[in-house]
Amino acid sequence: MQMSRGITVLTLTSLAASPVGCTSHSAADEASDELAIGGAAEPQEREGSSPGLVRAQSCEDVAGALKVKLAQAMTEQLQANLDQAMLAATYTCDELYGEEEEEEEEEEEEEEASEYSGTNVQVEDVDEADFVKNDGGYLYILADGRFQVLDAWPAAKAHALSSYPIKGTPRRMYVHENTAVIYSSLEAWSSEIADTECTYGYDCDFTGDGRNLQVTVLDISDRAKPRLTREVEFNGSYLNSRRVGMDVHTAVVFPEYDVPGLSYWPDALPGVSCGLKEQGFSPLKVQQLFAKLRVANLKRIEAAPLTGLMPTVRDTWYYFGGGMDVTEGLLSACDDVYLSQTGDARGFLSLVSFAIDGYQSMAASTIMSRPGAVYGTKDSLYVAVRHQQEEQDGAWFPELEEEGVDEATTVHKFALQPGGSAAEYAASGVVKGRILNQFAMDEYEGALRIATTTGHLPDPEVHSTVEVLREQGSRLVELGRLDHLAPSEDIRSVRFRGDMGFVVTFKKTDPLFVLDLADPGAPSVKGELKIPGFSTYMHLMDHDHLLTMGYDADDQGDFAWFQGIQLQVIDVSDLAHPSVLDKEVIGTRGSTSDAATDHLAFTYFKARDLLAVPMTICEGGGGGGDFGDLMTFSGLLVYRVTVDGGFTPLGGVPHEEPETEETWSGRCDNWWTDSASTVKRSVFMEDWVFSIASDRVNVAQLDDLAHPTASIPLMDE
DSSP: OEEETTEEEBBBHHOOOOOOOOOHHHHHHOOOOBBBBBSOOOOOOOOOOOSSSEOOSHHHHHHHHHHHHHHHHHHHHHHHHHHHHHHHHHHHHHHTTTTTTOOOOOOOOOOOOBBOOOOOSSSSSOOOOOOOOOOSSEEEEEEETTEEEEEOSGGGGGGEEEEEEEEEEEEEEEEEEEOOOOOOOOSSSSSOOOOOOSOOOOOOOOOOOOOOEEEEEOOOTTTTEEEEEEEESSOOOOEEEETTEEEEEEEEEEOOOTTOOOTTSOTTOOOOOSTTGTOOOOHHHHHHHHHHHHHHHHHHHHOOGGGTTTTTTEEEETTTTHHHHHHEEEESSSEEEEEEEEETTOOOEEEEEEEETTOOOOOOEEEEEOOOOOEOOEEEEEEEEEEEGGGGSOOHHHHHHHHHHEEEEEEEEEESSSOOOOOEEEEEEEEEEOEEEOEEEEEETTTEEEEEEOOOOOTTOOEEEEEEHHHETTTTEEEEEEEEEEOOEEEEEEEEETTTEEEEEEEEEEEEEEEEEEEEEEEEEEEEEEEEEEEEEEEEETTTTEEEEEEEEOOOOSOOEEEEEEEEEEOOSTTTTTTEEEEESSSSSHHHGGGEEEEOGOEGGGTEEEEEEEEEEEESSSSSTOOSSEEEEEEEEEEEEEEEEEEEEEEEEEEEEEOOSOOOOOOOOOOTTSOOSSSSEEEEEEEEEEEEEESEEEEEEEEGGSSEEEEEOOOOO
16 A cells, blocks of 8 residues: 555555456456556556567467557556546545636640649659649549549640549549559548548647548549449558559558447446545545446456457459459458557558559558558658657656657558568667658668657757667667757758758747768758748759748747748758748738648649649738738749749639628638648649649649639539
8 A cells, every 4th residue: 555645545456356367367467557546656667668569479469469558548547537536535625626726728736745743742753642643644633522534635625524433532542554543531430530631740640530441443544434443441541652653552540449338437426526525435435436447347358359459351343344352351360460569559550552453452561550650662661650658558668768758759661562562561660759741751771860859839948859760670770860959949841862851940930950961870960041930841942952831930039920921942052051042922921822731732843943832822910920811812823933043923823712801701810730722732734734622623824824724613513
């Protein structure tokens, strides 16, 4: 026993026996670490958490490991409620709340354009899924629940050609040669996960949308008549993917298993925050009720069937001329699953691979892990998962605990295999801090560079770190570290180029740090540039220049208000002395663009020095924290951008009428991380631009952007 605030302290394990049985015993033992009642538990010797994954030997291993984590999580939550109940059973309402303070709260027609823009990918020749694809002759768009094909060339005669209805809500796709691979969301399995996609990661996490995933494969050799060839359904949701040649690799996240019937408050105990003693519930009685509830919960966990724990797949092939073939079952065999040693993983993540031109089953590599940011190369795919010490069931990472760091990112590496074979789990590692997005990772000459931020503004201890990791056996081990970068600021964008790195942090100005990563064991700052505002995306314009997008800022001394959208051309030819060549500020506070937080909306057509960005422009307002008064433009802005000439505005393709005082609708109250432009994507074909919103595509010539030649509806009217 212990004493805390004059209360007799017992452990749940001293009040109730654990269920009997081999698997039950292990789960109960792992979950029963001296859970104190009414006070802190005595510390026990633990080896600490490890980022590494261990291959399961059997289905019993998988079920046992998962049930241990479920039992630990259940016990943690039960303890939190017990702490509240003990206060209610010890003090009257007057005693408890009297001591507290209230808180505040027309030429010859060709089939294809000679030059055209494609998907803005992070890594060359590694395609990323999007809801718009372009091959220079046809435009493919997911809208209104359909896969739609537009005959786009010649642009002056662009028109809708065909459409195919997709089950669920189509989200992303690949189009390669004569095949379209479409990802759609079906019914929800979680109401706690927002039905949105996290692309930037500053104030959202990479979780998937909480809906079952379907992959639909269409034969589009006849663009006018797409034909269904395959549908694959998972009991998990789409996280991210990459296409390398004919191979598609998809990260699918499966729900954390929820055992039906678990309870976290005794039925007999009133749900009050004080005065239980007056209702006949002594501290000892409360302890006994919770101990009994814990035993009942453990029994439910141990009885949970394995079939409810594992990732499953249903694969349906449709044959030409009729007929179909259906197979379903576990996505991965139990002995092909890798088990997590972190305490907060109670679900699975699978990397599912298949060849577009193949007829084999989906191949998968499955690990026990929470979802995270995804970065991919031709040969590897990495998943970076954020962790908080306070959310960790059990011990923290020993190396980070020694540093006093309570935020971490684990990184899991998969080796991609050709021909639709399953990727192989390769190694895992852990770094301090939290990752921003996929651009904070980069693989170069076999080493992974990763940038993270530790802490949250306005804490003055906030700082950033760049670490270099290399695979050694099954571990990603640290080769070198650049720590305490930009104290009191956090990361807003990252980009790597060969043995150099570029990191933008922010509190009230935009320090652009140029990093020398030539020696992976000793990364260092090569140069620095301070500019008002901050960049949320950096594009590699050429070897010596960055093309950035973000926000202007109004310095207030201790902090700065974000203002209008800001574009910059930055010269990094002299790495020690980077400089701004030109800057363009668009609108006032509340102006917004999808391209600011989603690189797929940013279209730089290098062949013709053209840049297109979706924009909702707001004007007026008094500066500082005041948002703009009126929306003056909603559509696509187009610039010619050169190193010598900077930004030359070519005009805009309109999609909505500007607001007036009579038609004001509050369109300008946009937060910087929540992009909300009407236009979502754009495509260049020679001297034409296609401006794509959710309801229509406007097609315009560069010399007359304000008057589109064609407007093609995407919604049934």
